[in-house]
Amino acid sequence: MSYKQIKWMILLIPTITVGLWEYIRHQFLMPYLSMDAGNWLTPVIVYLVSVTLLSRLFRMLEGARAALEQERASKTALEARDQLARELHDGISQSLFLLSVKTDKAGRSLAGTNHEQDIREIQKTVHEVNTYVRQAIAQLRYVPSPAADPEAIALQAQVESIINDTVPEANLEWNLTEVSFSAKEQVELLACIREALLNVRKHAQATKVEVHAEHDASHWSVHVCDNGIGIQGDPMLLKDRYGLRITKERAEQMGWEFLLNSKPGYTRMTIRKERI
Known part of the structure; x- marks a missing residue:
């Protein structure tokens, strides 16, 4: 049952119950039921209907609302994760790729010099950071299992x-x-x-x-x-x-x-x- 249907049933059930009770009371029970007794029975019947049917509908309504809120929160979180992944890819990841290209070029030009080992260490660091960024992007784009x-x-x-x-x-x-x-x-x-x-x-x-x-x-x-x-x-x-x-x-x-x-x-x- 949809959220909208539950709301309409909560609104209509008490109205239909009271209307049906009043019709039966005036058409069939007038010779057997006094006016005061009928007036007292009306709120009792509405209360019993509320306790039995409406309380269950309210629980269904709360469950549907909680599911909608959870779905909305999950959608917002996924959109934020995707946005962050795009920013990492378009910004940091591409910058690291450019830096990697430049360090490779510097490594070739400085091969055989005293700075070759330093360049290798820089290349290693760039590679590690690039690995971490790729891993972070993959984790952000992964949708957890429910x-x-x-x-x-x-x-x-x-x-x-x-x-x-x-x-x-x-x-x-x-x-x-x-x-x-x-x-x-x-x-x-x-x-x-x-x-x-x-x-x-x-x-x-x-x-x-x-x-x-x-x-x-x-x-x-x-x-x-x-x-x-x-x-x-x-x-x-x-x-x-x-x-x-x-x-x-x-x-x-x-x-x-x-x-x-x-x-x-x-x-x-x-x-x-x-x-x-």
Whole structure:
């Protein structure tokens, strides 16, 4: 029943009840019911109708009003999140991209000089900030799940959103619904998965990508696998490849284990944690 229908019923039910009672009283009950008794019975009947029917309608009206207010508040919050995401993308994100281009140009011009290491540190910082901004934009554009206990479902949905934004053809197998993550753990885990998928898209030349999460009584783990060209040499020492280093640092800061196995035709990045 709609909000408008409930209001009309609250208005009409007492009127129809009194009118129907007065008609029955004057047409059929006059020989059996005195005028004073009928006058006393009228408010009693209205009270009984109010207690039974109108109280239920009022509860329905309050529920409908609360739902409308919640929907309005959710819409306002989503509009504010989307506006903030657009501002971050159009302002800070583009400025960071321009700064990244300029630092890359400066790095090439200063290669072999005493300032090369300083430029590398600046490039690393710019890359980290750009990663955080992309993550913030993704989180702002993500619509939370309305489930009663949405933690695990929301985390899986965010992983699906990351895959759609980075490597849409990737396959996802997510079996961490029974593992509880804190808010910070969720943010860091999503950032690691996003960075791994971005590396696959930029460098792997892969035709098959898989994101697999599993757990047992002793540990949980998340794997990002691809069949690309692999990584030549130590990926932690390669120039201009800060993503894996940052991912490893994130995992270590959270007390997780970071593993990377790469060869031509197969690369797997694993983040795992022993369960206490």
